[in-house]
Amino acid sequence: MTDVQADSPQTVARTGRTLTLDEVTTYLRVGRQLKPVILRVDLELRPGEILGLVGESGSGKSMTARTIAGVLPDGATTDGAIRLDDLDLLRMSRKERRAVQAKEIGVVFQDPRAFVDPLWRVEVHMTEAMRVHLGTSKSEATSRAVELLAAVGIDQPERRMHQFPDELSGGMLQRVMIAGALTMDPSVLLADEATTALDVTTQAEIVKLLARLSAERGLSVLFITHDLALADIVCDRVCVMYAGRIVEVREGRQIFDDPIHPYTIDLLAARPTIKRRIDRLPVIRGVPTSAMNAPSGCPFHPRCQFALEACTTGVPALVPVRGGFARCIRAHENLTGTPTPADAPLEGG
Amino acid sequence: MSAVTGDALIFERDTLARATGGRWEGLFNRIVVTISALVLGVIVICAIFAPWLAPHNPNTIHLLDPYANPSHRYLFGQDSAGRDILSRLIYGSRLSLLGPLIVVAIAFVAGVPLGFLAAYRGGFVDGLISRTFDVIFAFPALLLAIVIVATFGASFQTAVFAVAVTYVPLMGRVVRSAALVERSKPYVEECRLQGYGAFRILFVHVMPNIGRILVSQTTLYFAYGLLDLSALSFLGLGAQPPQIDWGEMLQDANSGVFQSPYGVIFPAVAIVALVVSLNFIADWALDYRIRKENRA
Numbered sequence: 258m259t260d261v262q263a264d265s266p267q268t269v270a271r272t273g274r275t276l277t278l279d280e281v282t283t284y285l286r287v288g289r290q291l292k293p294v295i296l297r298v299d300l301e302l303r304p305g306e307i308l309g310l311v312g313e314s315g316s317g318k319s320m321t322a323r324t325i326a327g328v329l330p331d332g333a334t335t336d337g338a339i340r341l342d343d344l345d346l347l348r349m350s351r352k353e354r355r356a357v358q359a360k361e362i363g364v365v366f367q368d369p370r371a372f373v374d375p376l377w378r379v380e381v382h383m384t385e386a387m388r389v390h391l392g393t394s395k396s397e398a399t400s401r402a403v404e405l406l407a408a409v410g411i412d413q414p415e416r417r418m419h420q421f422p423d424e425l426s427g428g429m430l431q432r433v434m435i436a437g438a439l440t441m442d443p444s445v446l447l448a449d450e451a452t453t454a455l456d457v458t459t460q461a462e463i464v465k466l467l468a469r470l471s472a473e474r475g476l477s478v479l480f481i482t483h484d485l486a487l488a489d490i491v492c493d494r495v496c497v498m499y500a501g502r503i504v505e506v507r508e509g510r511q512i513f514d515d516p517i518h519p520y521t522i523d524l525l526a527a528r529p530t531i532k533r534r535i536d537r538l539p540v541i542r543g544v545p546t547s548a549m550n551a552p553s554g555c556p557f558h559p560r561c562q563f564a565l566e567a568c569t570t571g572v573p574a575l576v577p578v579r580g581g582f583a584r585c586i587r588a589h590e591n592l593t594g595t596p597t598p599a600d601a602p603l604e605g606g
Numbered sequence: 607m608s609a610v611t612g613d614a615l616i617f618e619r620d621t622l623a624r625a626t627g628g629r630w631e632g633l634f635n636r637i638v639v640t641i642s643a644l645v646l647g648v649i650v651i652c653a654i655f656a657p658w659l660a661p662h663n664p665n666t667i668h669l670l671d672p673y674a675n676p677s678h679r680y681l682f683g684q685d686s687a688g689r690d691i692l693s694r695l696i697y698g699s700r701l702s703l704l705g706p707l708i709v710v711a712i713a714f715v716a717g718v719p720l721g722f723l724a725a726y727r728g729g730f731v732d733g734l735i736s737r738t739f740d741v742i743f744a745f746p747a748l749l750l751a752i753v754i755v756a757t758f759g760a761s762f763q764t765a766v767f768a769v770a771v772t773y774v775p776l777m778g779r780v781v782r783s784a785a786l787v788e789r790s791k792p793y794v795e796e797c798r799l800q801g802y803g804a805f806r807i808l809f810v811h812v813m814p815n816i817g818r819i820l821v822s823q824t825t826l827y828f829a830y831g832l833l834d835l836s837a838l839s840f841l842g843l844g845a846q847p848p849q850i851d852w853g854e855m856l857q858d859a860n861s862g863v864f865q866s867p868y869g870v871i872f873p874a875v876a877i878v879a880l881v882v883s884l885n886f887i888a889d890w891a892l893d894y895r896i897r898k899e900n901r902a
Contacts, residue, residue, distance in 0.1 A: 328795050331728070359801025371792040376814045386800045 275305025501548025
């Protein structure tokens with residue numbers, strides 16, 4: 258076993274874990290009512306996989322990450338099951354869950370500046386978790402931290418350790434946050450818009466870094482973004498969310514070449530491209546809706562160019578189609594088309 | 607291009623000016639803070655080295671010279687019993703500093719954890735703590751202190767305890783609201799994600815982040831505590847002779863204010879000087895990091 262590893266340092270020492278979401282629904286407390294933000298979300302994040310979660314603002318992608326991480330606003334409740342291999346995170350005591358998550362799930366958010374305690378040096382941020390949870394000695398934790406900083410592509414890691422967060426650039430700090438999320442050697446990394454606040458070149462570097470970490474460490478990454486092009490580049494599989502529900506799941510590039518769900522079709526058609534020149538990009542009529550305000554029936558039907566009478570009653574199931582899944586009653590019909598212009602009348606709305 | 611640079615420069619200058627209050631105001635502030643620090647320093651030195659600094663025994667009575675005016679032997683004059691006012695002032699600084707110090711220490715040690723608990727736990731615990739604070743707030747602080755002293759008997763210790771009781775909710779409430787703001791900040795969320803316990807999050811991460819508020823409030827409460835303790839002593843409910851504090855000196859001089867104003871003026875000036883200095887220093891402490899950030 259040892260020689261195998263020595264021969265191929267690229268393969269990982271640890272085996273990853275599978276994160277499964279089983280019909281997960283999260284409600285937020287709004288006034289005295291509970292309103293859903295994500296609805297019956299099924300996900301499977303396989304070891305070493307980069308799974309993209311795309312959708313508009315309010316589609317529930319961030320809430321999905323927050324639900325997994327257990328950092329929801331006060332008064333929120335979650336139904337269903339979130340399993341890490343066989344461990345159900347929702348059937349544990351708070352303390353147990355916190356311990357498991359601290360070890361197994363790393364989280365990186367959009368704005369690194371806000372998520373780091375500004376009064377402590379990088380050193381403290383990087384070593385605190387190891388020292389608290391594993392009782393690692395200071396020197397050992399420091400050397401591991403330096404190693405990780407180097408692994409995420411930070412030059413002069415020793416010097417960075419002694420700097421304060423405000424002395425680092427945004428891209429540098431995001432690398433520190435990623436390294437910080439990896440100190441406990443988690444099997445899952447949730448990247449919630451982790452590259453959105455960065456400029457395009459830095460974005461590309463961070464994305465490359467995530468892909469490399471995933472390949473080298475067997476780290477599964479849930480890559481949440483609203484940037485379809487970015488998802489196209491990094492993700493092994495892509496889930497599209499709309500109004501708190503997953504509406505399409507596809508392997509690799511399938512979703513970009515051959516979208517099934519009308520929402521995905523419209524979304525892709527609305528992207529600018531350098532291949533052809535258009536005066537005006539097609540838009541999806543109407544406004545995005547969240548799970549809270551979703552209409553009855555298929556939540557997309559008021560905006561859908563393919564909507565039928567049947568779409569107004571009953572939420573369609575996620576059905577297997579062409580090597581993926583889609584939540585549409587016309588999923589098997591090979592729908593194609595461009596979205597209607599913005600000024601077209603909106604049925605029933 | 608040059609217009610853009612010009613705008614940027616103006617913007618930078620304006621931001622700086624706002625933060626430091628302009629060049630002259632900045633200089634003025636610095637002078638005021640320096641003087642305040644000097645006043646505080648002199649009083650602290652007086653308190654520590656009282657036996658060496660005081661020219662006379664503060665309790666030696668000269669019944670033949672009541673209310674004597676300042677003279678070369680008794681620089682600040684003599685009080686109703688002919689005691690040296692300067693020496694009493696110097697010795698009085700001891701209790702006048704120690705009293706408020708104990709008050710803020712108690713307020714800090716009890717108020718900070720209670721405020722944290724209320725903010726972090728929320729719900730029932732928050733309600734319980736906050737409503738208890740409200741009940742204490744419902745009484746005028748000094749009146750409550752007088753009731754406590756009246757119940758337990760007048761002494762320096764009781765007065766300090768009584769004032770401290772009224773300062774715990776003050777401190778607790780400030781800490782609660784500051785911690786509530788911090789609690790919702792992303793870095794606290796990050797701490798939770800890292801699996802740290804409430805104790806670590808609050809005392810290792812939140813507390814330094816509200817440090818400025820804590821320092822300035824503590825300084826301010828020290829000043830207020832001095833005023834309250836002096837008031838209690840003035841009413842005869844605080845330090846009892848032969849203990850000396852400035853409030854007690856005022857009480858003693860009060861009846862003879864028309865014979866000689868010095869017994870009132872000097873302790874009064876000492877109290878005001880200390881309170882004002884502390885206020886300036888508290889202000890400075892609150893601004894300190896803003897200025898530091900601007901310099902960087």
